[in-house]
Amino acid sequence: TSITLLLEAMCEGIERIHSGLKCKFQLSGKESENEKCAILAGLATCDGSTSELRYCQNDFSGCGKHHGLEIDDLSKIHACWSSIVRNKHGEALGILAFYLDKNHPLSQQRISQFEHYAQLFQLILEYSQAQKEMQIAKVIFESQQGILVSDAENRIQRVNQTFCEITGYSAEEVIGKNPCMFRSGLQDSKFYGTMWASINRTGKWEGEICNRRKSGEHYPEQITITAVKDGNGIVENYVATLMDITQSKADTDEIERLAYYDPLTGL
Numbered sequence: 517t518s519i520t521l522l523l524e525a526m527c528e529g530i531e532r533i534h535s536g537l538k539c540k541f542q543l544s545g546k547e548s549e550n551e552k553c554a555i556l557a558g559l560a561t562c563d564g565s566t567s568e569l570r571y572c573q574n575d576f577s578g579c580g581k582h583h584g585l586e587i588d589d590l591s592k593i594h595a596c597w598s599s600i601v602r603n604k605h606g607e608a609l610g611i612l613a614f615y616l617d618k619n620h621p622l623s624q625q626r627i628s629q630f631e632h633y634a635q636l637f638q639l640i641l642e643y644s645q646a647q648k649e650m651q652i653a654k655v656i657f658e659s660q661q662g663i664l665v666s667d668a669e670n671r672i673q674r675v676n677q678t679f680c681e682i683t684g685y686s687a688e689e690v691i692g693k694n695p696c697m698f699r700s701g702l703q704d705s706k707f708y709g710t711m712w713a714s715i716n717r718t719g720k721w722e723g724e725i726c727n728r729r730k731s732g733e734h735y736p737e738q739i740t741i742t743a744v745k746d747g748n749g750i751v752e753n754y755v756a757t758l759m760d761i762t763q764s765k766a767d768t769d770e771i772e773r774l775a776y777y778d779p780l781t782g783l
Contacts (some may be wrong), residue, residue: 685728
């Protein structure tokens with residue numbers, strides 16, 4: 517993958533900058549957290565230490581554990597620094613290790629450089645992870661359901677293409693407006709009061725509403741409104757997902773008509 521190639525190129529670049537050093541990075545797998553750490557890091561130095569940040573020095577060539585990463589000739593390695601790289605949620609992203617020959621001791625200056633590189637790898641991996649999440653969110657947002665996102669004051673911030681197709685409005689025509697612009701007038705204030713009481717109490721409301729398209733046509737829609745809150749429980753956004761159920765209601769009415777009425781006489 518592109519992220520793997522980038523990380524390999526970074527390791528090669530670090531090796532060119534620092535003579536007598538080998539840089540290795542391995543992405544995490546799909547194992548459980550404990551298994552993942554054990555596989556990534558070997559969870560061992562010469563003294564059997566199992567800390568996530570480890571040093572191995574002086575007798576590295578005799579170490580039975582290879583820190584979970586392959587190195588061509590262990591006999592030439594004098595010291596190693598390795599650490600599990602994690603994201604901000606504490607999830608293991610991979611392990612970064614630096615191997616040094618005997619002419620380049622593991623000094624505090626070197627360790628500071630390694631810590632800096634580990635932070636750089638973390639930032640790159642988190643950015644890659646965020647990009648993937650954004651792509652997934654984009655696919656979800658452009659779904660077959662209409663989606664409307666408003667702020668805490670219920671001003672429309674974003675709608676998807678399906679929403680525009682259902683309502684007949686372009687995104688530019690509705691951004692910054694209140695969703696009450698779509699009301700048909702067939703539901704009274706009591707209906708909306710009950711709806712918002714449910715959203716404020718439970719954070720969600722689901723039901724059927726008759727709304728109005730840009731053309732003035734009334735149409736039925738199935739809608740779910742969800743309040744999105746921050747870590748303190750304060751509402752930041754409202755997200756509405758909706759479907760035009762005009763055809764399904766017409767089909768239901770036709771089935772009922774055929775069940776109870778004679779198709780020839782209409783009786």
